[in-house]
Amino acid sequence: MQITRRLEFDAGHRIPHHKSQCRHMHGHRYAIEITLSGAIIEIEGISEQGMVMDFTDVKNIAYTYIAGVWDHAFLVYTGDTQVIEFLKTLPEHKTVALPFIPTAENLAAEAFRILDKAYQDTYGNNLRLEQVRLYETPNNWADAVRNKI
């Protein structure tokens, strides 16, 4: 069985060497969809009976590790020194410096790496992260799929 939870967050970024307008600093309403697989929990009388994982718990983990960290941040490549230096001049600015260019593909892969460690198989139902889908816009998204990143 697979389940998917979607969260949304706002963040700024730029693609420093982009051939067109994405080299400018701009923002997106990102969405992240987390897909987990596992057996349906059959333990009688527990809150999670009948679920793969409680959607609320899926959300809370994704928020703690990704959506809350990236929300209202500027996501910047550590090699983008001009923007890094500029952001340092802004007091208490929420900046997330990343060792890769913040494309949808790289952000999806990074979210998968982080979340793969965060979701634990608490009930022995073989709970496992299968996919992270990262929407940069409603029309553009990247899928980080287990064993295909």
Ligand SMILES: Nc1nc2c(c(=O)[nH]1)N=C([C@H](O)[C@H](O)COP(=O)(O)OP(=O)(O)OP(=O)(O)O)CN2
């Ligand atoms: N493979 C990728 N291509 C592009 C990425 C990316 O992450 N991966 N990112 C961008 C830009 O960040 C840009 O913000 C997206 O621009 P655009 O394609 O113009 O997206 P829109 O949805 O706004 O375009 P519409 O034509 O208005 O739908 C570029 N490429």
Ligand SMILES: [Zn+2]
């Ligand atoms: Zn963009």
